[in-house]
Amino acid sequence: xxxxxxxxxxxxxxxxxxxxxxxxxxxxRVYGVGTSRPIVHALGxxxxxxxxxxxxxxxxPSGCGKSTLLDxxxxxxxxxxxxxxxxxxxxxxxxxxxxVVFQEDASFAWLTVRDNVAFGLRRAGVDAAEITRRxxxxxxxxxxxxxxxxxxxxxxxxxxxxxxxxxxLVLQPRLILLDEPFGALDQQTRLLMGDxxxxxxxxxxxxxxxxxxxxxxxxxxxDRVGVMSARPGVFIDFVETGWPRERDSRIVSxxxxxxxxxxxxxxxxxxxxxxxxxxx
Amino acid sequence: MTREGWIRLAVVVAAVAVLEALCRTGVIAHTxxxxxxxxxxxxxxxxxxxxxxxxxxxxxxxxxxxxxxxxVLGFVCGAIIHALPRVRGAVEPLLASYYAIPTFMFYPIFIxxxxxxxxxxxxxxxxxxxxxxxTATLTGLDRIPPVLRKxxxxxxxxxxxxxxxxxxxxxxxxLFTGVKLTFAYSLIGVIASEFILSGAGIGYxxxxxxxxxxxxxxxxxxxxxxxxxxxxxxxxDAIDRRLQSRLRR
Numbered sequence: 001x002x003x004x005x006x007x008x009x010x011x012x013x014x015x016x017x018x019x020x021x022x023x024x025x026x027x028x029r030v031y032g033v034g035t036s037r038p039i040v041h042a043l044g045x046x047x048x049x050x051x052x053x054x055x056x057x058x059x060x061p062s063g064c065g066k067s068t069l070l071d072x073x074x075x076x077x078x079x080x081x082x083x084x085x086x087x088x089x090x091x092x093x094x095x096x097x098x099x100v101v102f103q104e105d106a107s108f109a110w111l112t113v114r115d116n117v118a119f120g121l122r123r124a125g126v127d128a129a130e131i132t133r134r135x136x137x138x139x140x141x142x143x144x145x146x147x148x149x150x151x152x153x154x155x156x157x158x159x160x161x162x163x164x165x166x167x168x169l170v171l172q173p174r175l176i177l178l179d180e181p182f183g184a185l186d187q188q189t190r191l192l193m194g195d196x197x198x199x200x201x202x203x204x205x206x207x208x209x210x211x212x213x214x215x216x217x218x219x220x221x222x223d224r225v226g227v228m229s230a231r232p233g234v235f236i237d238f239v240e241t242g243w244p245r246e247r248d249s250r251i252v253s254x255x256x257x258x259x260x261x262x263x264x265x266x267x268x269x270x271x272x273x274x275x276x277x278x279x280x
Numbered sequence: 281m282t283r284e285g286w287i288r289l290a291v292v293v294a295a296v297a298v299l300e301a302l303c304r305t306g307v308i309a310h311t312x313x314x315x316x317x318x319x320x321x322x323x324x325x326x327x328x329x330x331x332x333x334x335x336x337x338x339x340x341x342x343x344x345x346x347x348x349x350x351x352v353l354g355f356v357c358g359a360i361i362h363a364l365p366r367v368r369g370a371v372e373p374l375l376a377s378y379y380a381i382p383t384f385m386f387y388p389i390f391i392x393x394x395x396x397x398x399x400x401x402x403x404x405x406x407x408x409x410x411x412x413x414x415t416a417t418l419t420g421l422d423r424i425p426p427v428l429r430k431x432x433x434x435x436x437x438x439x440x441x442x443x444x445x446x447x448x449x450x451x452x453x454x455l456f457t458g459v460k461l462t463f464a465y466s467l468i469g470v471i472a473s474e475f476i477l478s479g480a481g482i483g484y485x486x487x488x489x490x491x492x493x494x495x496x497x498x499x500x501x502x503x504x505x506x507x508x509x510x511x512x513x514x515x516x517d518a519i520d521r522r523l524q525s526r527l528r529r
């Protein structure tokens with residue numbers, strides 16, 4: 001079911017508080033305050049409710065504050081104003097139960113795939129048998145079994161990103177934040193990685209927030225897509241895709257898919273033009 | 281071995297063969313240069329005779345000590361400079377022009393401070409090699425991808441744990457390049473210092489042989505220095521290449 005243009009509120013849709021998994025309340029981020037550098041109002045104020053178990057994507061023009069939003073939600077950056085909650089607790093620092101996958105290759109070059117995936121579990125003091133069980137599962141799940149003893153330098157960019165996803169997956173996060181994880185990959189690999197991500201989301205039942213610049217990726221993967229304005233980024237639209245939970249990249253041939261991406265582009269085009277200084 | 285490796289080996293073998301032929305045929309006078317085979321025989325006799333074992337061990341000990349001191353001190357200084365951007369801004373231009381200064385001119389100061397002996401030699405060698413390690417440390421710490429530090433934060437690691445488990449291994453290839461350079465500069469520093477401010481060591485023995493027209497011993501020892509330098513560099517280079525290969529992305 002698609003929302004019609006104009007129906008979408010410029011904030012999260014009203015849902016019961018019990019369903020809210022993470023919440024941003026009036027979050028603003030301003031860089032350069034108290035320094036000699038120019039002040040840049042990067043984000044907000046942003047209000048957002050992430051519902052438990054939903055797949056939510058954020059699209060917006062370059063430099064609109066998408067990654068800043070993710071950093072605030074992950075506890076990696078303190079908002080200049082506003083509050084961030086995860087599981088009804090205000091967060092200060094990275095909370096337990098949150099996993100982040102970045103756009104850049106964050107695999108540890110000095111560790112094998114297996115040791116990369118086991119890194120967080122060893123840090124958490126999980127016992128050896130449990131580490132083996134979880135790592136075996138995650139490595140198999142991400143299709144890395146044949147490369148378990150390889151080093152990241154021996155893998156393709158897509159495989160290294162899968163290592164990073166597996167490293168997040170083994171920690172069984174309840175909220176998974178992905179900052180353009182497939183940005184550096186080719187289109188075919190991105191579609192296939194999208195399938196794997198959907199499989200992971202269904203299996204873990206985690207809440208997922210994906211930052212992406214690719215409208216087709218957002219339209220294919222998400223239950224709901226938030227469209228951000230040019231800087232300072234605020235949500236100007238929320239589009240519900242209405243896809244069934246059981247879905248994969250083949251929905252790109254669905255007639256609704258074109259309608260969803262068209263709706264996203266309709267809003268985003270104006271903001272993208274603003275961001276490059278051209279009048280819509 | 282790679283094709284390039286075979287070509288390299290062939291060039292060296294050919295150069296040695298040409299030198300051997302020139303010396304054997306008298307084109308190069310025996311008083312000027314010994315044939316490589318004679319140098320090898322001389323080295324064999326030196327090692328078998330054991331007369332210079334103390335000098336050889338003294339040099340190797342000094343090289344090892346100055347390498348370790350430079351590597352450790354250089355890493356600590358580099359890490360401190362990296363952590364203090366203002367200090368770095370002030371110091372970095374000095375580091376960049378450091379090797380324009382002929383360090384050996386300070387040898388009288390070190391003789392006054394430490395006397396003639398191992399301490400002065402090690403001090404000169406450290407002075408010569410430490411900046412290579414400081415520079416390598418700065419480069420290594422600069423090149424740690426910010427996303428790895430962010431990942432450490434996501435894993436809720438303390439700054440100390442992150443430094444040991446992420447920063448250090450991520451910077452390791454660059455740090456090891458620093459260690460490799462430190463060894464090379466230490467070897468140069470120790471041998472050269474032994475020529476001028478020592479009564480022991482390979483450098484001293486070479487100078488002594490030279491002053492006494494003992495070409496056999498002089499060239500034998502020179503061959504020893506070349507062999508030690510090449511062998512150590514090859515071993516360190518093999519580790520270095522292994523570490524660097526992990527950076528290819």
